Amino acid sequence: MISTKQKTKLLFNRNKLSKTKLLELYQAMLLPRLIEEKMLILLRQGKISKWFSGIGQEAISVGVTMALENDEYILPMHRNLGVFTTRGIPLYRLFSQWQGKANGFTKGRDRSFHFGTQEYRIVGMISHLGPQLGVADGIALAHKLREEQKVTAVFTGEGGTSEGDFHEALNVASVWDLPVLFCIENNGYGLSTPTREQYRCENLADRGKGYGMESHVIFGNNIVEVFTKVSRIVKSMRKNPRPVLIEFKTFRMRGHEEASGTKYVPETLMNEWAEKDPVHNFREFLLNQEILTEALDEKFTTEFKSSIDHHLLKANTEDHITSNQSIELNDVFKSFDNKEVDHGIEKTEIRLVDAISNGLKQSMQHHHNLILMGQDIADYGGVFKITEGFVKLFGKHRVRNTPICESAIVAAAMGLSINGMKAVVEMQFGDFVSSGFNPIVNYLAKVHYRWNQPADVVIRMPCGAGVGAGPFHSQTNEAWFTKTPGLKVVYPAFPYDAKGLLATAINDPNPVLFFEHKALYRSIRQEVPTDYYTLPLGKAAKLKEGNGLSIITYGAGVHWAIEETEEQSLDADVIDLRTLYPLDREAIFASVKKTGRVLVLQEDSMFGGIASDIAALIAEHCFEFLDAPVKRVASIETPIPFAANLEEDYLPRKRLKYAIQELLAY
Structure with a gap:
């Protein structure tokens, strides 16, 4: 003492x-x-x-x-x-x-x-x-x-x-x-x-x-x-x-x-x-x-x-913990009972970019605790003008310009969720998410599994090639995140889907990466309900019905597939995944079992992309129904080039025709 x-x-x-x-x-x-x-x-x-x-x-x-x-x-x-x-x-x-x-x-x-x-x-x-x-x-x-x-x-x-x-x-x-x-x-x-x-x-x-x-x-x-x-x-x-x-x-x-x-x-x-x-x-x-x-x-x-x-x-004296795979898997995400909201009959023809803006605006009205954060999204309206006019409607306290610091803003979105709010973060370009990668894959993705805390965060990802933007503004990097347990990944190809899926992603208390293809923003138009509505995550859409071939794709690949089936008058299923995680395996397997031939198309480069996982799933679960090997079509193994002729050769669009013919001739 x-x-x-x-x-x-x-x-x-x-x-x-x-x-x-x-x-x-x-x-x-x-x-x-x-x-x-x-x-x-x-x-x-x-x-x-x-x-x-x-x-x-x-x-x-x-x-x-x-x-x-x-x-x-x-x-x-x-x-x-x-x-x-x-x-x-x-x-x-x-x-x-x-x-x-x-x-x-x-x-x-x-x-x-x-x-x-x-x-x-x-x-x-x-x-x-x-x-x-x-x-x-x-x-x-x-x-x-x-x-x-x-x-x-x-x-x-x-x-x-x-x-x-x-x-x-x-x-x-x-x-x-x-x-x-x-x-x-x-x-x-x-x-x-x-x-x-x-x-x-x-x-x-x-x-x-x-x-x-x-x-x-x-x-x-x-x-x-x-x-x-x-x-x-x-x-x-x-x-x-x-x-x-x-x-x-x-x-x-x-x-x-x-x-x-x-x-x-x-x-x-x-x-x-x-x-x-x-x-x-x-x-x-x-x-x-x-x-x-x-x-x-x-x-x-x-x-x-x-x-x-x-x-x-x-x-x-407490017993050692025992493993239960069902419990382990169920705890990766916070349970979410998606209550589908139907829309009225009034529709208007709008572009993909307008549908996203409209869906975001209605979600801001629906959730008064929803905060938007991103570079230049306030008075300027964002580089793609998706939040133009939002400051006047919701104020700068809810529509927040951020410094150029993706990591801190993603982490701040996590903090908002911890303290009872919702957040949508706009990556000015999806490529820039690499600067915020750590908090996404190591914090948002793991936090509910670790200590039961939801990450009520949506990260909007303007992405994709076809606009001559070069290696740092053109990536479609969804595979970075489909690999990571705890993240949901959404990738719509049409205005109707984009609006409804965005509303659901914001309702969902789990982290969602929401990919928006820049080349589709102003090139794709569709009749879209004017009301607020939701669409379920994890449900693919069958866009064309056929018996000779299944084309499984998403994003810009959906439009390439539709164009090609029409040009060749193909008897084919065209499946738009819409959501990459959770993945609609049931829709994929049902189509493959019917047609016996399948082509998986992605814009991302081939190796390590989600097409590889889909091909593996088909091989494991549908092998006896296949009449030909699963065919993957993707961009070549280089960064995305700037010059138009180089970018065209990089993308799989031109190779799709020959890949289909090769598969049908097998």
């Missing part, structure tokens, strides 16, 4: 805090410290698989969390156990989470702190670190739009500030005056990379100046300083919504994770920071001030250890 007169290495100013509050701060730090010490023992015993220690950093997690209101969201990282314990999460659930058991938060599907819980307003990290900063932007945006005077706090490490997502998230928060508290835990090292190899500015907080953002440097080992300063800052942020950047100076006393060790850290540095231990120093201060007694300290420690052991026993 520490002597009541031992000198502290840190200076504490009570700042008018009551004895009760000081003891509360101490207990809030002591509990995660004792849990960590227990976990290190269990790790050595092989009872948990991995541990990321926050020993020495407890004052930051505890101080920030206690400064927030319980209904304000907080987005922690690996070393923020104090966030979870301070919010009062039952310990047995944490222990079950770390053991991969059912009473955890991810049903054994993710480990350590990779989880969230709406009950406690905690949104856990993903290993890619950066996207959670943009998610905080979206959560804060929802609060601001509803005028709720709430703050959102998000953590990152000094290493994470090197990621582009850090820049993007701070830029968006600054431009939109979002009440986000960006917390950098500067603990000296990435995994093993010291700060001198991570950045060159003296203080990371200085970066706030570049964003026009208020920033502070706080000594992260002093719980009183952290709590009082953060409390003052967030109180001001609630009254005057704005982002604030805080750099907490601290140190990582153990390895990045326990297997890493600390051999790369100079011993003198370890000793220097050991003397600044936040728990030990605060205990000494409280003892010296006669706020805490040794007997009371012993009581706290004993009670906490007893509670830890009790909850560990509960977690340890």
